Amino acid sequence: MALSIRGYAAQSATTPLAPHRFERRDPRPDDVVIDILYCGVCHSDLHQARNDWHGSVYPVVPGHEIIGRVSAVGGEVSGFKVGDMVGVGCIVDSCRHCASCDAGLEQYCEEGPTWTYNGTDRHDGRPTFGGYSERIVVSDKFVVRVSEKLDPRAAAPLLCAGITTWSPLRHWNIGKGSKVAVVGLGGLGHMGLKFAKALGADVTLFTRTPGKEAEARRLGADHVVLSTDPAQMEAAARQFDFILDTVPSPHDLNPYLATLRLDGVLCLVGLLEPVEPPVQAAAVILGRRSIAGSAIGGIAETQEMLDFCAEHGIVSDIEVIDIQDINDAYERMLKSDVKYRFVIDIASLKQAA
Known part of the structure; x- marks a missing residue:
């Protein structure tokens, strides 16, 4: 019945x-x-x-x-x-x-x-x-x-929120020695900070909102960059192996691409709409950088994530x-x-x- x-x-x-x-x-x-x-x-x-x-x-x-x-x-x-x-x-x-x-x-x-x-x-x-x-x-x-x-x-x-951020971090082999940035501090972003830190990475938060440094550090960030400050963004140029972009609305990806190292990856997990403004292809070509995406996770990696969370208290x-x-x-x-x-x-x- x-x-x-x-x-x-x-x-x-x-x-x-x-x-x-x-x-x-x-x-x-x-x-x-x-x-x-x-x-x-x-x-x-x-x-x-x-x-x-x-x-x-x-x-x-x-x-x-x-x-x-x-x-x-x-x-x-x-x-x-x-x-x-x-x-x-x-x-x-x-x-x-x-x-x-x-x-x-x-x-x-x-x-x-x-x-x-x-x-x-x-x-x-x-x-x-x-x-x-x-x-x-x-x-x-x-x-x-x-x-x-x-x-x-x-x-x-x-x-x-957990598996959406865990899956790309694992796929791109984030661990000790990795320099990772997270864009946005919401439901996804706060989990990205926690996971990246627990995996051993050096972790930066990109935020448009001043005053989030203490909160970001509590969640695992080693550094905070105000993305609306040109001087801070210039100082971050060519720093990161991997950027996890959790922002769900269209936004300019070009400033973040400039902060990637050679072969760096900018991974979108929040945006389902067209990218606006257009990406400058030179920023991708001249640094052999990649723009990628990732969707949730499979059942086995979801179980892996939950087991990791139990082990690390996340x-x-x-x-x-x-x-x-x-x-x-x-x-x-x-x-x-x-x-x-x-x-x-x-x-x-x-x-x-």
């Missing part, structure tokens, strides 16, 4: 999120049923709820930074048991047979991954609904283990909210009024029944 679930949903691009009941599928033999405890609030949730990317299918139940406990497992599941603390990130399935999936990079599935919400289940064609809800049913191949050492509330954003800086406050949280997020990630206490759903 399908599971009747309480959650919060957007019914249109212009209506606030509100209580919504929907059905989860009957568990399949390879499924894990998870009672959700906490769900992080990602900027993508707001974009999807308001159809900013022009692909939302309503109702939308957002949420892809999910922490919960296993309440049931299918007959073919051997890696999880009832009571385990687990997580679910941005994807809940993929084709499982293309070159990307075979390499453990399901986020680049050539047939397209199945998104945790605002997606379509590959097997039954039903819409997927996310973590702003009391329970979720997910194939065991897309569930990750979460150590009891970690605060489950602060671990929730690791499933998106979690996100969060503000816990009740689900009834989600619309206010969205408005605050638009004003960058959060340090650095909202997390919903799903127990508050009981008050919304």
Whole structure:
């Protein structure tokens, strides 16, 4: 029998999120049923709820930074048991047979991954609904283990903000001796600082906002450069092996390219729109520099990240909210009024029944 679930949903691009009941599928033999405890609030949730990317299918139940406990497992599941603390990130399935999936990079599935919400289940064609809800049913191949050492509330954003910054740092082999800069100090940027520092890099924050030095250093930065100050930017020329650019809106990449060493990489993880103003190709050619991009991470590297976080005591800086406050949280997020990630206490759903 399908599971009747309480959650919060957007019914249109212009209506606030509100209580919504929907059905989860009957568990399949390879499924894990998870009672959700906490769900992080990602900027993508707001974009999807308001159809900013022009692909939302309503109702939308957002949420892809999910922490919960296993309440049931299918007959073919051997890696999880009832009571385990687990997580679910941005994807809940993929084709499982293309070159990307075979390499453990399901986020680049050539047939397209199945998104945790605002997606379509590959097997039954039903819409997927996310973590702003009391329970979720997910194939065991897309569930990750979460150590009891970690605060489950602060671990929730690791499933998106964490893996989005971890994956490129690992791909470009950031470690001791690397000189890394992070552009932007938000939900992604603060995790980039923490990870780069824990991996052994010398870490710089680029920011447009004066007065962030103490905060940046608390999060792992060794240096802070005010990117609106030409003198500071000139002093940073040809310094960095790798720049992690977390800014989600169009901005000038050229000043940052000038701070890369020979063979340096500027990696975009936040920007999904056209680059404006245009990139000066000479800055790329004359320094053999690269502009690259990276999207979330595969399941194996998400597990690797969570294990690293447990070993090094790394979690996100969060503000816990009740689900009834989600619309206010969205408005605050638009004003960058959060340090650095909202997390919903799903127990508050009981008050919304």
